[in-house]
Amino acid sequence: MTIKLFNTMSRKIEEVKPLIPGKMGFYSCGPTVYHYAHIGNLRHFIQNDILKRMFMENGYEVTHVMNITDVGHLTSDADSGEDKMEKGAARDNKSVWEIAKFYTEEFLKDFDDLNLIRPTYMPKATEYINEQIDLIEKLEKLGYTYEIEGDGIYYDTGKFPGYGKLTGGSLSGNRAGARVEFNDSKRNPTDFALWKFSPKNEKRQMEWDSPWGIGFPGWHTECCAMSMKLLGNHFDIHTGGEDLSRIHHNNEIAQAEPIVGAPWVSYWMHTSFLVDKSGEKMSKSSGEFMGLDAVRNRGYDTMAYKYLVLLSHFQSQLAFSWAGLESAANGYKNIVKRVAEMLSNQNKGDVDEETYKTWHDKILALVSDNMKTAEALVAVQELLRDNIINDATKLKLFEFIDRLLGLQFIDRAKKLNDLKSEEAPAEIQALALERATAKAEKNWARADELRTQIEAAGWSVIDAKEGAKLVKKA
Numbered sequence: 001m002t003i004k005l006f007n008t009m010s011r012k013i014e015e016v017k018p019l020i021p022g023k024m025g026f027y028s029c030g031p032t033v034y035h036y037a038h039i040g041n042l043r044h045f046i047q048n049d050i051l052k053r054m055f056m057e058n059g060y061e062v063t064h065v066m067n068i069t070d071v072g073h074l075t076s077d078a079d080s081g082e083d084k085m086e087k088g089a090a091r092d093n094k095s096v097w098e099i100a101k102f103y104t105e106e107f108l109k110d111f112d113d114l115n116l117i118r119p120t121y122m123p124k125a126t127e128y129i130n131e132q133i134d135l136i137e138k139l140e141k142l143g144y145t146y147e148i149e150g151d152g153i154y155y156d157t158g159k160f161p162g163y164g165k166l167t168g169g170s171l172s173g174n175r176a177g178a179r180v181e182f183n184d185s186k187r188n189p190t191d192f193a194l195w196k197f198s199p200k201n202e203k204r205q206m207e208w209d210s211p212w213g214i215g216f217p218g219w220h221t222e223c224c225a226m227s228m229k230l231l232g233n234h235f236d237i238h239t240g241g242e243d244l245s246r247i248h249h250n251n252e253i254a255q256a257e258p259i260v261g262a263p264w265v266s267y268w269m270h271t272s273f274l275v276d277k278s279g280e281k282m283s284k285s286s287g288e289f290m291g292l293d294a295v296r297n298r299g300y301d302t303m304a305y306k307y308l309v310l311l312s313h314f315q316s317q318l319a320f321s322w323a324g325l326e327s328a329a330n331g332y333k334n335i336v337k338r339v340a341e342m343l344s345n346q347n348k349g350d351v352d353e354e355t356y357k358t359w360h361d362k363i364l365a366l367v368s369d370n371m372k373t374a375e376a377l378v379a380v381q382e383l384l385r386d387n388i389i390n391d392a393t394k395l396k397l398f399e400f401i402d403r404l405l406g407l408q409f410i411d412r413a414k415k416l417n418d419l420k421s422e423e424a425p426a427e428i429q430a431l432a433l434e435r436a437t438a439k440a441e442k443n444w445a446r447a448d449e450l451r452t453q454i455e456a457a458g459w460s461v462i463d464a465k466e467g468a469k470l471v472k473k474a
């Protein structure tokens with residue numbers, strides 16, 4: 001099947017042609033593990049997962065690398081400002097190494113909870129320091145670097161004629177923009193640190209020896225060094241959130257192409273922001289920290305958040321509101337209810353392979369066409385409404401839909417049926433379902449609270465292997 005994607009580099013939708021037929025090498029910029037993941041960042045990982053599932057469903061063997069940034073990079077793009085990791089460590093009163101471990105684990109819990117397929121490799125920046133030093137040495141030999149005394153080794157963007165080509169003219173903002181302060185010692189305002197020296201007379205929690213002195217790598221270096229090591233000098237797709245394209249990815253290209261030749265990467269894909277109702281990027285807005293816990297604590301299934309994300313296109317900003325999530329949650333639950341009915345139907349019929357193929361190809365074609373997930377979900381609704389297709393065929397299609405979109409419709413439908421079997425009143429079943437969701441999300445406090453409520457209403461919840469059962473108290 002033809003696969004098309006919008007390529008940030010060409011600013012066009014292009015047909016994807018892999019470097020090696022049948023294989024797909026893809027690199028996604030991963031989390032900086034100094035805090036819980038924000039739901040806006042999780043949107044990017046959800047879209048990456050759909051990309052991967054789409055290639056797999058098209059028969060590709062996918063090698064996916066996602067880095068874990070566990071070395072402190074600085075909070076501003078100007079290589080000044082505070083170190084995010086050290087700041088996080090001070091806030092939590094832990095060492096930098098401890099918070100890196102803790103938030104990596106928390107990130108992976110969210111990752112699994114959202115039913116995202118784990119990457120083939122998850123390299124940590126701190127485990128690839130030698131590779132980063134090698135990369136800087138190569139650039140030094142080619143004449144792309146210079147030293148600012150007492151500060152670090154910098155990349156001279158004036159030496160790379162294609163600098164900024166990923167995002168075209170928008171780099172002018174780098175010069176005049178208030179967000180980036182100008183470091184007077186740099187040769188060009190867009191130059192960036194490859195290696196930062198540790199401050200004199202001060203020991204940083206994370207620092208390494210290097211040919212230039214003790215310090216730590218600049219944050220644009222790790223993705224180049226790790227992707228080259230794990231995917232080779234050239235690979236198919238590089239992804240990231242839209243905030244990474246202008247500086248981080250232009251800088252990655254400037255480091256890689258002098259060494260491996262152009263083009264380094266065939267396709268660049270960027271996920272747009274999740275914004276609040278005023279249109280501001282959500283992770284920047286004030287108020288409640290919006291991790292996946294905020295969604296769970298309000299009693300929502302995390303699949304409802306994923307469903308909300310997939311109702312919008314990855315290139316469009318998605319305005320988040322609780323009302324929007326509520327409506328997505330209802331839409332999701334309605335599909336689960338229909339699947340549950342099909343599962344308990346005693347006269348499902350036989351799978352009609354021809355109909356299966358027609359709908360399979362129709363839905364896969366939508367996602368393969370620049371990831372039209374919203375249109376694919378419209379097709380799912382049409383499938384449910386079609387009264388001519390029997391339940392056996394529809395259920396086989398839902399197995400495929402779950403593989404492609406990872407929305408766990410069949411899993412949730414089975415849980416719903418298990419709860420129904422005891423014929424508890426609807427309101428008790430609703431509490432039990434909410435408790436099952438809370439348990440699945442390891443929200444033990446909420447699960448206990450719900451158990452107390454169920455027991456107060458005269459029912460017991462019995463946790464069995466096949467799911468929870470409701471039993472009327474004697």
Ligand SMILES: [Zn+2]
Pocket residue numbers: 028029030223248
């Ligand atoms: Zn990166």
